[in-house]
Amino acid sequence: MLTSARTRIAGAATLAVGLLLAAALGGCGMVGEKPVPEPAAPAGEHDPAVWGEKYPAVYQTWLDTADPRPAGKSRYKRGFDDGQMYDKLSEYPFMPLLFKGWGFGIDYQEPRGHYYMVIDQGEADPSRVKAGGACLTCKSPYAEDLNTEDKDALFGATYDEAIGMLPEEHRELGAACIDCHDNETMELQTRRWTVDAALTEVGLDPGALSTQQQRLMVCGQCHCTYSVMKEDGASVDVDFPWEGSEWGAVTVENVIDTLVNDPARLEWTQEVTGLKLGFIRHPDIEFYSAGSPHMNVGMACNDCHMPDIRVNNETVSDHNLMSPLKTDMVTCKRCHYDSAEELRARVFAIQDANAALFINAGYKTATAAKLIELTNASLETSAADIKPKYDEAIGHYTQAFYRTVWMGAENSLGFHNPAEGQRILKDAQTEADAATAILRELLASKGVDVPAEVPLELSKYLDDRGVHKKGFVKAHYLPDPSGQAQKTWPRSLAAILE
Numbered sequence: 001m002l003t004s005a006r007t008r009i010a011g012a013a014t015l016a017v018g019l020l021l022a023a024a025l026g027g028c029g030m031v032g033e034k035p036v037p038e039p040a041a042p043a044g045e046h047d048p049a050v051w052g053e054k055y056p057a058v059y060q061t062w063l064d065t066a067d068p069r070p071a072g073k074s075r076y077k078r079g080f081d082d083g084q085m086y087d088k089l090s091e092y093p094f095m096p097l098l099f100k101g102w103g104f105g106i107d108y109q110e111p112r113g114h115y116y117m118v119i120d121q122g123e124a125d126p127s128r129v130k131a132g133g134a135c136l137t138c139k140s141p142y143a144e145d146l147n148t149e150d151k152d153a154l155f156g157a158t159y160d161e162a163i164g165m166l167p168e169e170h171r172e173l174g175a176a177c178i179d180c181h182d183n184e185t186m187e188l189q190t191r192r193w194t195v196d197a198a199l200t201e202v203g204l205d206p207g208a209l210s211t212q213q214q215r216l217m218v219c220g221q222c223h224c225t226y227s228v229m230k231e232d233g234a235s236v237d238v239d240f241p242w243e244g245s246e247w248g249a250v251t252v253e254n255v256i257d258t259l260v261n262d263p264a265r266l267e268w269t270q271e272v273t274g275l276k277l278g279f280i281r282h283p284d285i286e287f288y289s290a291g292s293p294h295m296n297v298g299m300a301c302n303d304c305h306m307p308d309i310r311v312n313n314e315t316v317s318d319h320n321l322m323s324p325l326k327t328d329m330v331t332c333k334r335c336h337y338d339s340a341e342e343l344r345a346r347v348f349a350i351q352d353a354n355a356a357l358f359i360n361a362g363y364k365t366a367t368a369a370k371l372i373e374l375t376n377a378s379l380e381t382s383a384a385d386i387k388p389k390y391d392e393a394i395g396h397y398t399q400a401f402y403r404t405v406w407m408g409a410e411n412s413l414g415f416h417n418p419a420e421g422q423r424i425l426k427d428a429q430t431e432a433d434a435a436t437a438i439l440r441e442l443l444a445s446k447g448v449d450v451p452a453e454v455p456l457e458l459s460k461y462l463d464d465r466g467v468h469k470k471g472f473v474k475a476h477y478l479p480d481p482s483g484q485a486q487k488t489w490p491r492s493l494a495a496i497l498e
């Protein structure tokens with residue numbers, strides 16, 4: 001069923017693409033003329049209002065990132081659409097079990113508009129900003145300045161101290177013009193040491209990127225995964241786990257290898273299993289760039305997320321970045337002939353299939369985690385007759401865990417790279433099943449009774465998260481009204497949560 005849906009989509013795509021692709025990517029044939037970029041602001045100017053004097057129309061769209069988004073247009077990425085923040089931990093109840101032991105198990109929410117990036121961080125549970133100054137790395141446009149001035153001071157600071165290092169009027173300022181543009185030429189550029197290091201690791205010269213690479217990296221400087229590097233428990237740097245990868249193939253396998261082989265990247269201890277682990281945060285650039293159909297035809301994030309819009313008789317790229325579903329797929333129509341509703345249905349079909357696999361992988365990984373807990377409690381795991389099998393199970397479990405976290409953290413519910421998402425999630429299920437099978441056998445061989453269905457105690461982890469400073473808004477994930485996605489779920493979420 002899935003295959004035929006995908007074939008139909010690709011078929012429809014090809015019809016239009018031959019005609020429109022060159023025009024859409026080349027920039028000619030678009031509606032209206034864009035202003036010729038001129039120097040916008042003095043060197044080092046962080047204040048978008050100053051840049052805005054030269055580019056009032058773009059500035060207006062940038063300010064609009066504070067606006068509410070239309071409700072009812074997206075199925076999975078509802079952010080703050082209907083006035084409440086969607087809590088990932090109650091959407092996917094296996095997450096609080098897997099993340100118990102640190103901040104992500106307490107407070108993990110869906111994203112909303114750029115205007116809120118520092119504000120939301122300030123309002124997060126204190127456990128989420130324990131890494132202190134490191135947390136500003138991909139939020140504040142001053143991160144590069146503070147890192148250059150005094151890295152030790154930035155990374156040694158608590159979160160509140162680091163906020164105190166910012167100019168008072170910009171303590172809530174998120175992604176600003178200076179994060180993405182050269183003030184003289186208006187060309188796209190990134191301004192983060194983390195990006196230069198990562199690009200060098202994948203064999204690129206940060207100063208000589210192709211147009212597509214540069215456009216991808218202005219978003220990818222924050223929409224990427226990273227490790228908060230630890231030395232004796234203290235945070236000392238932020239680094240992308242890209243070593244050993246090539247551009248266009250920063251795969252989940254390579255990232256897992258990097259995390260597993262570098263103790264400085266193990267940031268927390270998973271309570272259920274007692275394992276020291278790393279973490280994967282929003283790998284949007286990695287997932288998209290790993291051979292997705294749109295990557296392969298030269299597209300970057302802005303081709304879908306920044307439609308051309310008219311402001312005061314000027315056509316500009318909309319800097320109010322949001323889900324294309326919420327702008328009624330206008331960007332897609334440059335290449336796809338389908339109606340907005342047809343395109344939306346195609347996105348949902350991909351996302352539903354991905355969600356079903358993801359939820360399965362999540363429960364299977366959680367089951368393996370609970371069996372590790374049981375093994376730790378009932379057996380001497382360092383004993384010679386147990387350790388080899390136990391270690392083998394832990395190896396499989398770790399592979400499953402990181403793949404599940406990866407797919408839960410990329411922001412498109414599989415859309416950015418549909419085939420890659422299926423591959424990763426199927427591997428996650430296989431790895432989790434392998435861990436479970438080995439542990440069941442081990443436990444049975446030592447006379448430990450294992451129930452056919454391992455109790456996950458989900459509500460314990462979900463409800464017992466400590467006290468959030470603003471109180472939790474529980475947003476239980478509501479299944480697709482057509483019942484499509486629900487059919488393939490392992491069990492009814494409602495039943496689990498009751």
Ligand code: HEC
Nearest residue numbers: 079111112113116117120138175219222301305321322323
């Ligand atoms: C300085 C870091 C940074 C940069 C650069 C950045 N983003 Fe974001 N983006 C974020 C953060 C953080 C959030 C979540 C904000 C929140 O929830 O408060 C976010 C949220 C989003 C959202 C969700 C908006 C919504 O309405 O829910 C989209 C879409 C998005 N970004 C796309 C992009 C694209 C496309 C680019 C490049 C043109 C980009 N971002 C560049 C950090 C960044």
Ligand code: HEC
Nearest residue numbers: 074077219223284285288294300301304323325411412415
């Ligand atoms: C081919 C079009 C396309 C391209 C290219 C693309 N995206 Fe997306 N993106 C989407 C769609 C469709 C969704 C799903 C939105 C939804 O479900 O509401 C999405 C979702 C997102 C979200 C979550 C939005 C939300 O409302 O929470 C973010 C963030 C995001 N993309 C960032 C990026 C980044 C960064 C890149 C480049 C590395 C990128 N996108 C490239 C189409 C695209």
Ligand code: HEC
Nearest residue numbers: 034048051052055058059062175176177180218302316317
């Ligand atoms: C998150 C990154 C990001 C931020 C922040 C950002 N821009 Fe852009 N900007 C882009 C991208 C991407 C393009 C499209 C470039 C392209 O088409 O290759 C763009 C295009 C432009 C253009 C060219 C004309 C057009 O509309 O396409 C101007 C002018 C511009 N931006 C001004 C600004 C100003 C002023 C600010 C601050 C108020 C700003 N930008 C903030 C990423 C950003």
Ligand code: HEC
Nearest residue numbers: 006009010013014017024293297304324331332335346418
């Ligand atoms: C610049 C042109 C362009 C834009 C803009 C564009 N696409 Fe595509 N899209 C393509 C091409 C090319 C393919 C690959 C077609 C093929 O393989 O036959 C494709 C493939 C797809 C597929 C099939 C993917 C798969 O693996 O099953 C879907 C679904 C899709 N696009 C939806 C969208 C949506 C939704 C948007 C807007 C958010 C969008 N596209 C924007 C050119 C574009």
